[in-house]
Amino acid sequence: MxxxxxxxxxxxxxxxxxxxxxxxxxxxxxxxxxxxxxxxxxxxxxxxxxxxxxxxxxxxxxxxxxxxxxxxxxxxxxxxxxxxxxxxxxxxxxxxxxxxxxxxxxxxxxxxxxxxxxxxxxxxxxxxxxxxxxxxxxxxxVESAWIRQETIPAPHLAAAMEAFEAADAATYSVAWIDCLASGGSLGRSLIMFGEHAETGEVPSAFRKHPFATPKRRAKTVPVNLPGAALNTWTVKAFNALYWRKGLSSPRKSLVDWDRYFYPLDAILGWNRIYGRRGFLQFQCALPPKSSEAGLRALLGATAAAGQGSFLAVLKRFGIQESRFSFPMEGYTLALDFPATAKTLALLDRLDAIAVDHGARFYLAKDARLAATTLHRSDPRxxxxxxxxxxxxxxxxxxxxxxxxxxx
CATH class of the missing domain: 3.30.465.10 (Uridine Diphospho-n-acetylenolpyruvylglucosamine Reductase; domain 3)
Structure with missing residues (x-):
């Protein structure tokens, strides 16, 4: 059981x-x-x-x-x-x-x-x-229900990694990556740093009640979208719009805890965006010495395949000693793809790239990894x-x- x-x-x-x-x-x-x-x-x-x-x-x-x-x-x-x-x-x-x-x-x-x-x-x-x-x-x-957020645009992967390293003391950090960007823009990102806001930093309308936040009604995806709705062109258009929006938005802002930590929770049934077949996620962790090379290879293969991920997330990991936990010092990349035969072929290629760069895989997100790949990548x-x-x-x-x- x-x-x-x-x-x-x-x-x-x-x-x-x-x-x-x-x-x-x-x-x-x-x-x-x-x-x-x-x-x-x-x-x-x-x-x-x-x-x-x-x-x-x-x-x-x-x-x-x-x-x-x-x-x-x-x-x-x-x-x-x-x-x-x-x-x-x-x-x-x-x-x-x-x-x-x-x-x-x-x-x-x-x-x-x-x-x-x-x-x-x-x-x-x-x-x-x-x-x-x-x-x-x-x-x-914590003193409030608010997060002090700073967004840093990074024009390419090296700049994104430099921003992570420079803000090593930030409590929270995460990056959205445009995984269809290529060439000099490979890995262009919006990096969001966050700190728990103190009482005096809370928006004036909520200062008397610092743990109160604006009410937001959850949106619902009521039906499965057509399988073709998420394709190279729609994802590329979304990524371009999201990148431009990040460039034009204020660098510093106050956001409530729910919007900062759980943006997808506001869309009930968000997985239906991927259609009836659902989606697959690829997530690996790369050690420091091979993080940049591994990320470049993974993002390059994704962009070349034209199977852009609707959700692509990069985070930095600290040192961790554990029996079988996923994180290890370095970086972790997560990519979501519609579940198709073409996706499965791409994920096999990404697996091979990850293993060649000393990566390990997140079993909580896995639905299709091969046993030989897991045991080769992780002696534990x-x-x-x-x-x-x-x-x-x-x-x-x-x-x-x-x-x-x-x-």
């Missing part, structure tokens, strides 16, 4: 070939310590519900992925990262302990000081060490497989993904 949180992984990592456990009813927040910011909650609690409950009280998650509709158990199992990995690390850095049901049905509490092997493998272990029941995580104190996969066999975990916990990837 495999545990499933809120179903926000992009592939088959939370789909069991034999059985899948829906964790969403384990959705209670159990305790909070205002002296330390420690929240104890069940694994099915949704991150957005944590924000709804605690942001008005001056607390926010230390690490959040690009959607708030993830469960805490899923965030731990995938060891999700955010825009602040280069300074704060991934979600697991702020997990104090977890309760895990093992293959024998017993519940074990694991932390960095007790049952540390189980703790280390469960964070980022994609649910393959047991079922997470509850956890203690830490929240960060062999260690996880062997550990699971020795502990008998492979007979109790398995996902369609773990079987596909020979874990």
């Amino acid at each position: 495999i545990a499933r949180g809120n179903g926000r992984a992009y592939g088959d990592s939370a789909m069991g070939a034999a059985a899948t456990i829906d964790m969403r009813r384990l959705n209670r927040m159990l305790a909070f310590d205002p002296a330390t910011g420690q929240l104890v909650a069940e694994a099915g609690v949704i991150l957005g519900d944590v924000i709804t409950a605690f942001l008005p009280r001056g607390w926010f998650p230390y690490v959040t992925p690009g959607t708030k509709f993830v469960s805490l158990g899923g965030a731990i199992a995938a060891d999700v990262h955010g825009k602040n990995h280069h300074v704060d690390g991934s979600f697991g850095a702020f997990v104090d302990w977890i309760d895990v049901v093992g293959a024998d049905g017993e519940v074990t509490r694991a932390s960095r000081s007790s049952n540390s092997e189980l703790f280390g493998w469960t964070i980022g272990g994609m649910g393959l060490t047991g079922v997470i029941l509850r956890a203690a995580i830490r929240l960060r104190p 996969a062999d260690i996880l497989r062997d550990m699971r066999r020795e502990a008998g975990l492979d007979q109790a916990f398995a996902s369609a993904q773990s079987e596909r990837l020979l874990l």
Whole structure:
């Protein structure tokens, strides 16, 4: 069996070939310590519900992925990262302990000081060490619900990487990349840096209530768009417009937390933009010594194929030591493509480029990686497989993904 949180992984990592456990009813927040910011909650609690409950009280998650509709158990199992990995690390850095049901049905509490092997493998272990029941995580104190944002246009990849390195101390940083740009404009980007705004920086209309933000009604994509709606020409036109808009917009602005961290959450069913077949995402992490060369090769291959990604995101990672978590020091590139046979062929080429540059792959976003590619790129996969066999975990916990990837 495999545990499933809120179903926000992009592939088959939370789909069991034999059985899948829906964790969403384990959705209670159990305790909070205002002296330390420690929240104890069940694994099915949704991150957005944590924000709804605690942001008005001056607390926010230390690490959040690009959607708030993830469960805490899923965030731990995938060891999700955010825009602040280069300074704060991934979600697991702020997990104090977890309760895990093992293959024998017993519940074990694991932390960095007790049952540390189980703790280390469960964070980022994609649910393959047991079922997470509850956890203690830490929240960060904030003075408002607003983010002080600065947008820096970068005319090419080298300039974008220079901007990331120059703003190394910024709490949050992320770049949108025009993945169809080529030649001297290869990798042109809009880089958005962010800091939690202090009370005195909040817009005047909200200064008396710094945790209030403008109400926005979520938009909905009601039907699947035609498969041909996203093609080279429409994506190229969108990218050109978005680039020009970024050039003409104010460099500094105040945005509310929801718009900064979760722009896609405002469009319910946004995946329908890709049509009935859906989409596939390619995401890899590249080490510092080969980041620029690897990014150039990946973006060059994407542009040459004319299969521009509607969403292309670049982030910088900091140093991370972990059993099986995705991030490593360097850069991570994420590219979304409509799911077609042509896309699958391109992704195989991108896989080969990534492996040649020492990359590893994000299993929370994977739906089609070959087992040979994973094991060639990440020797830790062999260690996880062997550990699971020795502990008998492979007979109790398995996902369609773990079987596909020979874990």
